[in-house]
Amino acid sequence: MDDNILQIILKYGKDIIASEEFGRTFEQTHHIDTTVGDHTLSVAAEAVKLCLDRGYTDETTLKNVVTSALCHDLGIMGRKEKYANHAVCYVRHPLDSVDAYMNVTGEKDERVIDSIKNHMFPVKPVMPKYKEGWILTLADKISSVREKTGTQAVDEQVRKRILERLK
Numbered sequence: 001m002d003d004n005i006l007q008i009i010l011k012y013g014k015d016i017i018a019s020e021e022f023g024r025t026f027e028q029t030h031h032i033d034t035t036v037g038d039h040t041l042s043v044a045a046e047a048v049k050l051c052l053d054r055g056y057t058d059e060t061t062l063k064n065v066v067t068s069a070l071c072h073d074l075g076i077m078g079r080k081e082k083y084a085n086h087a088v089c090y091v092r093h094p095l096d097s098v099d100a101y102m103n104v105t106g107e108k109d110e111r112v113i114d115s116i117k118n119h120m121f122p123v124k125p126v127m128p129k130y131k132e133g134w135i136l137t138l139a140d141k142i143s144s145v146r147e148k149t150g151t152q153a154v155d156e157q158v159r160k161r162i163l164e165r166l167k
């Protein structure tokens with residue numbers, strides 16, 4: 001991961017990454033071959049890259065995108081106990097992630113909420129309303145493909161580098 005991208009993630013997402021709730025995400029596997037935490041950090045990296053490529057470099061957009069990316073799957077924690085099957089998980093986890101976002105940050109930004117809520121588009125056929133949501137939706141898919149092909153932005157080594165920077 002470019003250091004520039006890492007700096008942007010830490011600038012807006014340091015408190016979320018350092019939270020107890022986020023810390024637990026490294027214990028749950030995701031898409032079989034990664035953890036929720038590594039997937040989430042990878043999505044944040046892809047999302048920031050998409051923003052930079054498009055010139056979305058204003059503070060508000062970057063903060064919303066980093067926050068949305070870091071919180072988009074927090075609600076999926078404990079999926080086996082919470083959801084009866086994959087279909088329920090697809091529908092419910094974005095809503096649970098919105099709750100987790102509000103709990104972890106104490107914020108209720110309408111653009112962040114909409115982005116998290118609709119990140120499963122088109123599986124869940126409600127489109128994101130804002131560009132932050134489109135960036136998140138795309139970054140989530142790009143990252144999933146990269147995870148499946150072993151080329152994800154964040155692996156164990158990069159994760160350690162990120163966590164080291166929190167100190």
Ligand SMILES: [Fe+2]
Binds near residue numbers: 072073093119120
């Ligand atoms: Fe998700």
Ligand SMILES: [Fe+2]
Binds near residue numbers: 073
């Ligand atoms: Fe995701």
